[in-house]
Amino acid sequence: MAPRVLISDQLSDAAVQIFRDRGIDVDFQPDLGKDKDKLLEVIGNYDGLAIRSATKATEKVIAAATNLKVIGRAGIGVDNVDISAASKKGIIVMNTPFGNMITTAEHAIAMMFAVARQIPEASASTHAGKWEKSKFMGVELTGKTLGVIGAGNIGSIVCNRARGLSMKVVAYDPYLSDDRATEIGVEKVELDELLKRADFITLHVPLTDQTKNILSAENLARTKKGVRIVNCARGGLVDEAALADLLKSGHVAGAAFDVFAVEPATENPLFGLPNVVVTPHLGAATTEAQENVALQVAEQMSDYLLTGAVQNALNMPSVTAEEAKIMGPWIALSGHLGGFIGQMTDEPIKAINILFDGQVSTMNLAALTSSTVAGIMKATNPEVNMVSAPVIAKDRGIRISTTKQDQSGAFEGYIKVTVVTEKRERSIAGTVFSDGKPRFIQIKGINIDAEVGRHMVYTTNEDVPGIIGALGNTMGSNGVNIANFTLGRKEAKGEAIALLYLDEPVPAAALEALRATGLFQQVKPLVFDV
Missing domain, CATH: 3.30.70.260 (ACT domain)
Known part of the structure; x- marks a missing residue:
């Protein structure tokens, strides 16, 4: 029976056709996401849910989704999906972080130009029949220092564009390596250094506990006088009230915001201030980006439902279609090893240790680890899967560790799983032979060769x-x-x-x-x- 997918938001006809061409039964109801009661009534009939921002996949909706396996968000933001609830129920949540990267980066550059040359105000003045040429004195971007907070996918594109404008680029990103900084042509600095030196600051980080108010009142006060600040990433990264005060005092020369702490933003401390450019969350709003993310989410969901390939999942390790072909037997093996341990263990588990030896150590270990943990947890919860198992294990305080090593024995590769309880340690090892069939090769340190039935x-x-x-x-x-x-x-x-x-x-x-x-x-x- 073909998988069934509900599209409850506006997606392009081409995206709908992708599902159909792949043999998936697709139900295109672009206005259904706005009707919460109707969505609750029908969601249990589908294996997949494709959405934009209008559909709210709340805990209540997810609880009613008895057959749902995957939620695909056409776009990068998943604020409208309860990822925790989905994970506990074993539902994969995917987004499309790459479909609108160029568009969002270009919007940040456009906003930087707009605030540098006061283009919106100059345009409004000219439309009003005024000719206030001397009022709108701008600054050049050439030779200025751009401080980029977050040098990931979008941030690195902004860095590239800024270098093309002959700007000097400094970047703060805790995950930015020295080699990567050299590759994208930026100077890697700490946040304090960026605040002191930057003529323009642009933010490109997600909103997390660590990044919330990263430009706090205190940090904004440390910025260079005359700085201009651009935020096309996420609302809540900047203390908007503090920024408004510094704009009024003249310490900050201008700001350009596409995102706000509260959206839709019908009022905000930044509204009405001179040389503040604001747009209604348009970062991804181009024809090309909207089409790209729609096509991407359709391909990703189809791949998962038909082949098990996982791309851009927020609550499970990604597994490409090619990896799925090669790793299929190893994922099966890791699940069997976990299944043996789980069925043999009837006391609380304290730790799970997994050793990957030889050729398997170069594979997608995150996916193999999830499969192993799922196998263990299924002994007490048959509904668990690779998505929910790590969440459940964490909730139970189980420590999970992995080790990889070069080939150390007669087998080209093997996996060994050890579980630690209060009373004992229990271990089992297995491999995959050339016939693609998983084998148990060691239990309790005793060598065997057992086909799994x-x-x-x-x-x-x-x-x-x-x-x-x-x-x-x-x-x-x-x-x-x-x-x-x-x-x-x-x-x-x-x-x-x-x-x-x-x-x-x-x-x-x-x-x-x-x-x-x-x-x-x-x-x-x-x-x-x-």
């Missing part, structure tokens, strides 16, 4: 005669066929284990019969999603 039985025992006979006879007398039988031991007459891959679920009577023999310390039925 849907129904399995795991036993531990002393290495004594009669084990194989007891297992075979008990399964046979209970009508259970053994598809594969694997034994392993540390040393002769020492600790030993067995894994049975069965064609059907093992009856409770068979398990009780095995336990009654007195040969086994542990008899555990296992089920894997294969």
Whole structure:
């Protein structure tokens, strides 16, 4: 059955056609997002929800979305999506951060020109029949220092454009490496240094606890006299009241804002002040950008629903379509390893440690880690998946650590999972053979070679005669066929284990019969999603 996608905001016809061309059943209702009650009524019928900003994917909507797997936001801002609620329910939230990068960067440059030359006020004056040539004395951008706060995707484009205007660019970004700063041609500085030196300041960071009011009253007071400030990123990055006071005092020569702390902004401390250019959140408002993000979200959602490829997800590691092909068996393996540990562990887990060896250590470890944790958590919560598992683990205070190393043994690559509880540590390792099938290769330090089946039985025992006979006879007398039988031991007459891959679920009577023999310390039925 084809996946069903609801488009509840305005998306282009070309985006709708992408879904249809990929074989997805798409329901295009561009005004539905404005009707909260109707959205709640129908959302449970869909696997995907494609939106812009009008649809509010609230906790209540997400709770009603019983089949929803992915929410795609055509644009970068996801303020209208409850990401926490979506994550806990295992719903991927995607945005399209690259579709409007050029447009937003160009708007920032345009706003910088506008405030440098007082273009809006000069235009209004001239429209009014005045000829106030001497009133609108501007400044050149050439030779001025531009301070860029946030040198990520959009910020780096602004840096490039500014260098083309012969500006000197200094950038503050805690994540900006020295090599990257050299590559984009900027001087990397601390925030205090930027505030002291910049003739223009432009912001290009998301709104987080760390960046909220990054240009606070205190920081604004440290700026160079005559500075001009541009914000086309997010409202709340600048203390607007403090900025208004500094504009009135003349310390700040001008400001250009496309975003505000409260939107829609019908009133604001900056409104009505001279040499303040304001626009109604137009950063992404070009024909090209709106088309780009619509097409991008349609492609991303289709890829995920049809192939499992994840791009630009905000609550799950991205996995490209090519990675999905190569990593598919390894993701399955990591889930099986987690599934074994989860089913074997009945006390609270304190930590999960994952070792990636050899070729697997160069893959997308974040995705493999999520799959492992999901496998573990499914033992107690069958509804968990790669999105929700890390969130649930964090809520439970479980520490997750990963290690990668070069090939260290006979296998080209393997994954080893160790779980730590108050009482013990339990570990299992596995690999993927050339046939693409996952194998368990070590349990409790005992080497084995076990194919993974849907129904399995795991036993531990002393290495004594009669084990194989007891297992075979008990399964046979209970009508259970053994598809594969694997034994392993540390040393002769020492600790030993067995894994049975069965064609059907093992009856409770068979398990009780095995336990009654007195040969086994542990008899555990296992089920894997294969």
